[in-house]
Amino acid sequence: GKLYINEVYKFSVDKLYDILFTESQFMRDFLEQRRFSGVVYHPWMKEEAGNQTREIMYTISLSNPLAPKTATVTETQTLHRASQVSECYIIDAEVITHDVPYHDYFYTLNRYMLTRVAKNKCRLRVSAELRFRKHPWGLVKGFIERNFWSGLDEYFRYLELELSKVPLLLSEHHAQS
Ligand code: YK8
Structure with missing residues (x-):
C-alpha cells in the first residue's frame, strides 16, 4: 500500500466524516471538478458482522490515450464497526473501474482513517492498495501499475489540496479547546 494523506485539520472528526462520506456540498463540488457524473x-x-456497507456508482472522464473517454466505476464502502462517533471512523473503499483495459485484472482498496485529535481537530490518513484478481504477465502488470498509480496520485493530490481549503466554521473556532 501507499500512504497518500496524513494530515491534521482544524475541525472536528465528525465534520470531516460529513465532508467525505455524506452527500456534502464539498463532495458535490469536488466530484464535479474531477468530472465525475451520474x-x-x-x-x-x-x-451481520456489525459493519455497514454501501455502494456508490459513477462515471469518470479519462484523459489517458490508452483508455476510453469515460468509464463506469463501482465503489463499495465499508464503515468498520470499530468506528465511534466523535472519536474515529474507519472506511474501506473497494473501487472497481469497469470499461478500462485490463479492468478484470485489478481493483483498488482505499482505506480512510479519521481520528479525533481534540474537540475541533482531527487527523485524516488515506492509504491505497492495488490488488490483483487475476495474475497478469510481467509486461501487463507493469503497464497496469504505471497507469494505476499515476491516476491515483493525481486524485489524492487534488483531494488533499481541496481539503486544505475547507474554511473553519466560526462557531467551531470559538469553541476551540
Ligand atoms: C475513488 C485506479 C486506476 C484508474 C485508471 C485506470 C487506467 C487504466 C489504464 C490501462 C483510470 C474515485 C483510476 C485512476 C480511476 C479513478 C479511481 C478513483 C480515483 C491502460 C491500464 C475513483 C478512488 C479511486 C480509486 C481508483 C482510481 C482508478 O474514490 O487510472
Whole structure:
C-alpha cells in the first residue's frame, strides 16, 4: 500500500466524516471538478458482522490515450464497526473501474482513517492498495501499475489540496479547546 494523506485539520472528526462520506456540498463540488457524473449513492446497510456497507456508482472522464473517454466505476464502502462517533471512523473503499483495459485484472482498496485529535481537530490518513484478481504477465502488470498509480496520485493530490481549503466554521473556532 501507499500512504497518500496524513494530515491534521482544524475541525472536528465528525465534520470531516460529513465532508467525505455524506452527500456534502464539498463532495458535490469536488466530484464535479474531477468530472465525475451520474453519481448514485445507495444507502448504508448493516451487515451481520456489525459493519455497514454501501455502494456508490459513477462515471469518470479519462484523459489517458490508452483508455476510453469515460468509464463506469463501482465503489463499495465499508464503515468498520470499530468506528465511534466523535472519536474515529474507519472506511474501506473497494473501487472497481469497469470499461478500462485490463479492468478484470485489478481493483483498488482505499482505506480512510479519521481520528479525533481534540474537540475541533482531527487527523485524516488515506492509504491505497492495488490488488490483483487475476495474475497478469510481467509486461501487463507493469503497464497496469504505471497507469494505476499515476491516476491515483493525481486524485489524492487534488483531494488533499481541496481539503486544505475547507474554511473553519466560526462557531467551531470559538469553541476551540
Ligand atoms: C475513488 C485506479 C486506476 C484508474 C485508471 C485506470 C487506467 C487504466 C489504464 C490501462 C483510470 C474515485 C483510476 C485512476 C480511476 C479513478 C479511481 C478513483 C480515483 C491502460 C491500464 C475513483 C478512488 C479511486 C480509486 C481508483 C482510481 C482508478 O474514490 O487510472
